[in-house]
Amino acid sequence: MRPWSTRELRYLEEHAGEGAGAVAEALGRSTDSVEWQARQCGLSLRKRRQCPNCGRWTFRPLNRISGWCIECTKEHHMADLAEQVVAMREEAAREKRNDRERQRHYSAKSRAKKKKNSHGKSHG
Numbered sequence: 871m872r873p874w875s876t877r878e879l880r881y882l883e884e885h886a887g888e889g890a891g892a893v894a895e896a897l898g899r900s901t902d903s904v905e906w907q908a909r910q911c912g913l914s915l916r917k918r919r920q921c922p923n924c925g926r927w928t929f930r931p932l933n934r935i936s937g938w939c940i941e942c943t944k945e946h947h948m949a950d951l952a953e954q955v956v957a958m959r960e961e962a963a964r965e966k967r968n969d970r971e972r973q974r975h976y977s978a979k980s981r982a983k984k985k986k987n988s989h990g991k992s993h994g
């Protein structure tokens with residue numbers, strides 16, 4: 871077995887999170903060799919993924935739709951929900967305001983009608 875160069879060891883250290891297969895391919899070595907060397911160095915070849923949003927590395931799969939880590943996706947959903955709540959509150963407030971306004975106009979109209987009727991009656 872070909873001895874590992876410092877450059878290769880550094881590569882292994884930096885790219886262990888990409889998995890044995892990827893490192894083996896990049897270095898032109900067998901996966902067995904990479905796995906053996908990783909064990910010697912105490913490195914985990916468990917696949918990790920970097921979240922493009924927060925830049926953190928995770929062992930858990932990234933969200934298929936957002937491409938982000940689970941926590942970023944969660945935060946994004948929460949922000950969405952908060953926005954929806956604000957929008958719904960604004961809509962409800964607007965509805966209340968409009969209903970009140972409409973009620974005021976109706977009352978004014980019916981008062982005006984009554985006044986007109988009573989005015990007409992008093993003058994016979």
Ligand SMILES: [Zn+2]
Nearest residue numbers: 921924939942
């Ligand atoms: Zn993230």
